Amino acid sequence: MVSHIMKCPTCEKYTLQETCQMGHGKTQRPLPPKFSLEDKYGKYRREVKKEELVKKGLY
Numbered sequence: 001m002v003s004h005i006m007k008c009p010t011c012e013k014y015t016l017q018e019t020c021q022m023g024h025g026k027t028q029r030p031l032p033p034k035f036s037l038e039d040k041y042g043k044y045r046r047e048v049k050k051e052e053l054v055k056k057g058l059y
């Protein structure tokens with residue numbers, strides 16, 4: 001999911017505009033939530049592995 005939400009660094013309000021509606025100037029993209037692509041795929045791999053074991057009746 002791509003987010004186009006921007007955030008004003010001055011008043012810390014979220015907006016969809018590239019400039020703050022309060023006249024603070026340019027907004028910035030808020031910092032993305034912490035997540036690791038590696039961990040995400042690691043979790044996916046583990047789930048696949050588990051599914052395989054379930055199919056084989058080993059889990």
Ligand SMILES: [Zn+2]
Pocket residue numbers: 008009010011012013020021022023024025
């Ligand atoms: Zn602002």
